[in-house]
Amino acid sequence: MELFFITSNDGKVREAKKFLEPLGINVIKKPLEYPEIQADTLEDVVVFGLNWLKDKVDKPFIIEDSGLFIEALNGFPGVYSAYVYKTIGLDGILKLMEGIENRKAYFKSVIGFYDGEIHLFVGEVRGRISNEKRGLHGFGYDPIFVPDGFDKTFAEMSTEEKNSVSHRGKALKEFYRWMKENLKK
Ligand code: ITT
Ligand code: NA
Numbered sequence: 001m002e003l004f005f006i007t008s009n010d011g012k013v014r015e016a017k018k019f020l021e022p023l024g025i026n027v028i029k030k031p032l033e034y035p036e037i038q039a040d041t042l043e044d045v046v047v048f049g050l051n052w053l054k055d056k057v058d059k060p061f062i063i064e065d066s067g068l069f070i071e072a073l074n075g076f077p078g079v080y081s082a083y084v085y086k087t088i089g090l091d092g093i094l095k096l097m098e099g100i101e102n103r104k105a106y107f108k109s110v111i112g113f114y115d116g117e118i119h120l121f122v123g124e125v126r127g128r129i130s131n132e133k134r135g136l137h138g139f140g141y142d143p144i145f146v147p148d149g150f151d152k153t154f155a156e157m158s159t160e161e162k163n164s165v166s167h168r169g170k171a172l173k174e175f176y177r178w179m180k181e182n183l184k185k
Pocket of ligand 2: 080
């Protein structure tokens with residue numbers, strides 16, 4: 001089947017393709033703008049986006065909202081992750097974390113799928129903020145996030161390796177599991 005991924009982010013599309021294409025789902029990036037509301041949760045942002053898009057797109061489609069939640073910063077940047085990345089960036093986050101011993105953080109991904117009804121698929125990965133940027137792969141905050149059980153950052157992993165532990169990999173897995181059970185292909 002063909003599945004539109006409505007996003008501006010090539011990194012997200014690369015990961016979704018790597019995960020879903022071997023399973024027979026052809027992911028097509030559709031850079032259609034939709035309003036991202038200022039909300040307290042990623043889920044609220046996704047539900048609003050799906051409701052806004054549902055009558056404007058005919059093919060089955062997904063959107064995704066994600067964020068990095070740093071414990072010592074009370075969950076910042078969280079739902080503001082995209083804005084913070086574009087403004088203070090990785091160096092800004094590292095600066096905020098200077099001298100802070102608790103470097104625990106988690107990434108969360110919420111995938112929204114619309115088929116006449118709204119379906120959400122969620123994934124999280126726990127880890128920590130590194131002391132410096134490392135690695136050239138991935139995108140966004142990948143160079144400063146070390147997932148639990150590893151000594152390397154997401155940016156030091158291949159797409160497959162990142163998918164096998166990441167928030168997005170987990171959400172994609174939930175999505176695929178649901179698709180297999182609920183949709184005739
Ligand atoms: P959309 O068009 O899909 O909204 P976006 O890049 O604006 O793309 P979000 O609104 O979901 O994405 O914002 C999430 C922010 O967190 C953004 O700055 C990403 O770079 C970052 N981010 C999300 N997933 C990430 C990951 O797997 N690794 C590193 N950074 C990530
Ligand atoms: Na966005």
